[in-house]
Amino acid sequence: MTLINGHEHDWSDVKIYLSGIPVADIKGINYRKRRDAELQHGSGSKPYGVGYGNQTVEGDITLVLEEYNKFSNPARALGKSVMDYAPFPIIVAFADKKKKTAGDPPREYVEQEFSPTNIRTIKEVVITEEDEAHAQADKELVVKLTFIAADLV
16 A cells, blocks of 8 residues: 555544444444464473464444444334344445545545455454443543454454
């Protein structure tokens, strides 16, 4: 990727979709993929190899309260919570910066262009925890949703 004016991706270049629906008022997303690994020992004190275990994908998203309400209202209408939703995907798309030319005389400007080569898909997401806390002097109200997932590609 070529930097435009020394600029790489930032938060303004990110679009996030929950179950295919774009989410506007999201404060953050964290996700990680890990694999269990353990040294294998036999005779002597040094390991002879590495044994591998399961892979795990987990993370959290922080939504502004109003966006959380939009996401959770269908479940609440049925007397349920977001933890009852069927597994769904989260897509994190990053825009590339592209130089464009327009006008008379021609002027260059920088435009965001979302590309299918710059996407992370978190598959089969299941919400495991809703964390909501509000305090005096809060400038905004947010809800943190913790999740597990089947894969991250």
